[in-house]
Amino acid sequence: MLRGALVFALLILFGGSMFWLAQSGLNDTVDTVIEQNAERKARNWAMHLATTMPDLEGLIEGGTPTQEQRDAIDTAVQVGDVFRFKLFDGNANLVLISDELGAPLEPGAMADHNGHAQMVIDKGSAVIDLNDGRAKANRPDLYVEAYVPVEAAGGSVLGVVEVYVDQTMVASLFRRNFLQLATTLGALVLLTFGVPFIAYIAKMRQQVKTGEKVRILSSVDQITGLHNRATFFQKVEDYRKSGRLDLRKTAVMFVDVDKFKTINDTFGHKVGDAFLRHAGNAISGQLSRGDLAARFGGDEFVILAANRSPEQLEQMIENLREAVSEPVWVDGMAVTGHLSLGVHIDADHELDLHDRMNKADVALYQAKLMGRNTCVTFTPDLEDKVARRRHVEESVVLGLATDRFEVHFQPLIDPTSDQVAGFEALLRLKDADGSSISPSEFIPIAEENGEIMRIGAWVLEQSMRAASNWPEHLFVSVNLSTRQFEDGKLVAQITQLLKQTGLAPTRLELEVTESLLIEQAGNVSGQLDALRDLGVQLSMDDFGTGYSSLGYLWKYNFNKLKIDRSFVMSLGDSDERTQHILDTIIMLGHKLNMQVTAEGIETKEQATYLRSLSCDHFQGFYYGKPMPESELAPYLMDNTVLPLLEGQMQDKSLESARRLKYGS
Structure with a gap:
């Protein structure tokens, strides 16, 4: 009896020791x-970044x-x-x-990280650092x-990326499974002569469950519960092979949460994730049998809506937009947002999914x-329009780096002497x-981006x-x-x-439009006052369009008014109201101690009439087109401006006009 008890005790002690050893090695194994x-x-994410980031090499440099x-970065940090x-x-x-794109990087501030990056460059192998984030702000429990x-693309190393990977869920899953395995091993030791077969079955069942969990986790988007990108394409292939999906009868929709970055930046990622779940639920609520939907990353979703009439599709989209526009409540705070959608549907059998998605x-x-x-539903002309827009966007972004931008100068004339008083600087962009590329095309894009x-x-x-190199009586x-x-x-x-140029402040004139005063009133007033205190001249541009508020003229104390060219170009019409308006604007400007400039002068008659109204400065093709800086010196060689001869205005330079006039 004593012997049996001793054997049993030793067995328990041995089994307990094995269990303790298994436990002690568990953390190291899981880590x-x-x-x-x-x-x-x-590594997979780095490959994704390299293939999706526009001009990655330029970004690294x-x-x-x-x-x-920036948009690609916002999308990248939502992947996986x-x-x-x-x-x-x-x-x-x-x-x-x-997440610190606007913050300057101090030299040497990341010395340890630079060392890790250098190791990767030197050896080609990854450097991995496991961290406990429970005591850190904005960090997951384990990362x-x-x-x-x-x-x-050719395999050359452009640089190193330090990827922050949230491993909280993975760690929990592995630790739970390893703990169960350790417990099972300890029990097997204790029950060596007990029920090994039952233990084996239990172990196999656990493996099956774990595999199923991993499979599910890898097939769905963790925030919205929709398919992820990889599963979406696999499902499309499965549906097509089984005959459940006919792309010719399917609307392909690209869906984007409007200003999602603003939601994230303003309210935090918790609220951002909640809104993505809200959008995902709204999308799921509109799906019918045979439809597919996925979150492709960031705030981008894709929907395949099969076998719907135009009316049904329109109703689906309207329902989706209404559902998403409902407020989302997070920690007692209501957040609202909206969707933008692009739709493509075409019965052309030659278009594959990739083509249809591009058009959407x-x-x-x-x-x-x-x-x-x-x-917006895709139309063929839209493709050319968007392609042009993207081309101009690229030209704007690369313009300074590739020396495609130029500043041209158009003369401003003193009509009392026909002498040059100054020049207006005008931006030009070459393809x-x-x-x-027209300024009316590229400047709005530059302002938007x-x-x-x-x-x-x-x-x-x-x-x-x-x-600063011109005669001192000329302003810009x-x-x-x-x-x-x-x-x-x-x-x-x-x-x-x-200070750098030595230009006298009075020789600098800054033109602002009325829209600036409307849109940025609170942000502009103090800056305009400070500029005026410097001695800089301020001019209201395009006066006569918009509201033309007299209150702005009084409040901001402008030095000059610039009459919009549309009034000057209308002088040739029989309607005398244009003349009365011009007379009134010039008189108003003079009453307020402002000089008045008329732009868009193209004929002698226009110049003659405006001179009769005592307009202070003239500008237009009649006196000279915008020209690069290199042509200013020849232009200024004559003290008196020679207006372009009529009939030669559109296709002759000023120098050509001189040659025609003097016969040389």
């Missing part, structure tokens, strides 16, 4: 598995993302379990942090920082351009083939440097965009340029 899993995810690259990343160049220098190389994406792009919260901030600063510098007039006032740095920028 290793988590790190290996994270490395695989990071410059470190300042374009708007298109990645929530953040840092980008290093080929010398292991940090160039970008995904991995994985340093992996970023490779170009084109329609979505147009929906965003139209102000968002709308739906890659040397042709010109924010590039006007850099471009506007460049125009100011070029114009002021050029003017530069147009300002609404966007240039947004960051509050305009006054400091102009102050610095005045």
Whole structure:
């Protein structure tokens, strides 16, 4: 009896020891598995980044993302379990942090990280760091920082990306499974002579359950519960093979949450995820048998709506938009948002899914351009229109780097002497083939994507440097965009340029439009006052259009008025009201101690009439077209401007006019 008890005690002790050993090795084993899993995810994600990021090599070299690259970054950090990343160049220098795009990088601030990146570059192997995030703000409970190389299409290493991978769910799953396995092993030792077969069956069942969980997790989007990208394409293939899906009878829809980045930045990722779930639920609620939907990453969804009439499709879209526009409540706070949709449907059997999705994406792009919260159906002409828009966008983004932007100068004339009083600086953009892109086409795009901030600063510098070399009685007039006032740095920028160029403040004239005063009233007033205090001249451009509020003239104390060209061009009409309006505007400006400029003068008759009204400055093709800086010196060789001869205005330069007049 005693012997049996001793054997039993030894058996328990042995089994307990085995269980303790299994437990003690559990954490190390799980950590290793988590790190290996994270490395695989990071490498796959880095490949995804390399294939989806526009001009990745340029981003690594410059470190300042374009708007298109910012959108790609926002999408990238929504892919898989990645929530953040840092980008290093080929010398292991940090160039970008995904969630700190607006913050400057201090030299040496990331010394440890640079060292890890250098190891990856030198050895080609990943560096993995497992972290406990429970005590850190904006971090998951368990995450991995994985340093992996970023490779170009040819296999060359462009740099290193430090990928932050949320491994909380994976760790929980592995630890639970390993703990069950350790418990099973301990029980097997204790029950060596008991029920090995039952233990084996239990183990197999657990493996089946674990495999099923992993399969489900890998097939759906974790936030919305919709299919992920990979599963979506697999389902499409399965449906087509089984005859459940006919693309010729299926509407392909690209869906985008409007201003989702603003929701994330304003309310945080918790609210952003809640809104994505809200959108996913709304999409799921509109699906019928045979339909498919997926979240492709970020705020982008794809829907295949099969076998619907145009009326049914329209109703589905309307229901979806209404459902998403309902407020989402998170922690007692209501958040609202909207969708933009692009739709393509075509019975052409030659179009594959990829073609149809591209066309739906084109329609979505147009929906965003139209102000968002709308739906656009693809038409053939839309493809050319969007392609042109994207081409101009690319030209704007690359314009400064490729020297395609130029500043041209159009003369402003003193009509009392026919002498040049100054020049207006006008921005020009050349296409890659040397042709010109119209300012009316590229300037609105530059304002929308924010590039006007850099471009506007460049125009100011070029114009002021050029003017500093002119005779001292000449001034330069530069147009300002609404966007240039947004960051509050305009006054400091102009102050610095005045010091650098030596240009007298009174020789700088800044033109603003009435729309600026309407849209940015609170942000502009103080800056205009500060510019006036510097001695800079202020001019209201395009007066006579819009509201033409007299209150703005009084409130902002402009030095000059610029009459919109539409009034000057109407002078030849029989309607005398144009003459009365011009007379009134010029008289009003003089009563307020402002000089008045008339632009768009193209004929002698227009100039003669405006001279009779005592207009202060003339501008237009009659006196000279905009010209590059290199042509200004020859133009200024004569003290008196020779207006372009009538009949030669459209196709003769000023020099040509001189030759015609003097017969030389």
